[in-house]
Amino acid sequence: MKVLTRSVEETRALGQRLGETLLRPGDLVVLSGPLGSGKTAFAQGVARGLGVTGPVVSPTFTIVREYEGRVPLAHVDVYRLDRLQELHDLGFDELLDDRVTLVEWGDAAGPVLPADRLEVRLEMPADEEDERDIRIAAHGESWQARARHLGELLVPFKGEPAR
Numbered sequence: 001m002k003v004l005t006r007s008v009e010e011t012r013a014l015g016q017r018l019g020e021t022l023l024r025p026g027d028l029v030v031l032s033g034p035l036g037s038g039k040t041a042f043a044q045g046v047a048r049g050l051g052v053t054g055p056v057v058s059p060t061f062t063i064v065r066e067y068e069g070r071v072p073l074a075h076v077d078v079y080r081l082d083r084l085q086e087l088h089d090l091g092f093d094e095l096l097d098d099r100v101t102l103v104e105w106g107d108a109a110g111p112v113l114p115a116d117r118l119e120v121r122l123e124m125p126a127d128e129e130d131e132r133d134i135r136i137a138a139h140g141e142s143w144q145a146r147a148r149h150l151g152e153l154l155v156p157f158k159g160e161p162a163r
Contacts, residue, residue: 001150003157005132010157011038011122012045014134017153019049022146023100025071028114030106033122038132039104042120047073050100058104064090072099079105116140118150 005011023029023046031039040058047056051070059065059077067073074095095101096114103109106119121135136154138147 001136001154003134003136003154005038005134005157007130008038008041011041011132011134012048014154014157015042015045015047016049017045019046019071019100021049021153022150023050023071025098025100026096027100027142028096028117029100029102030110030113030117030119031102031104031122032107032119034124037122037124039122042122042134043075043102043104046100046102047075060104064095066099074099074101075104076101077104078109114140116142118143 003014005014018029029046031042033039040056044056047067047069050067050073052067052073053069054067056067056075057065059075060079063077063080065075067075076092076095092101103113106113107121117139119135119137119139121137123133123135125131125133134157136150138144138150143150
């Protein structure tokens with residue numbers, strides 16, 4: 001599914017709707033896209049939707065940040081990992097048990113991540129500073145069961161670029 005956001009706040013709003021209505025403990029959301037594409041803004045929205053009230057910042061240097069909310073959140077950034085084994089060494093598998101886990105730069109860790117996941121790819125159109133083309137793909141049995149609801153949630157974001 002492909003959607004469009006026209007501002008950072010709209011990217012956050014998309015993440016928030018996802019957090020409010022679809023995400024549940026045990027869910028994995030894999031975020032990918034170039035530097036500055038809005039991965040952290042999307043994560044901030046998801047956190048807001050899960051009831052996290054404090055600031056949410058990129059975990060680039062700490063690798064993992066955990067937040068308490070209506071549903072706990074683990075925000076992981078694998079950009080600085082040298083080997084995928086480091087992800088397991090950090091206890092990644094345990095994070096998946098009882099919280100929503102967001103993985104920035106998750107496409108780099110794809111081979112070691114569970115197959116049941118939601119993939120969110122954010123792209124920046126060359127001629128639009130604030131717009132983001134976002135592709136969302138549901139993988140696995142859990143997400144296939146929620147695919148119709150996911151499609152409904154995305155309807156407000158299916159606009160065409162203003163070019």
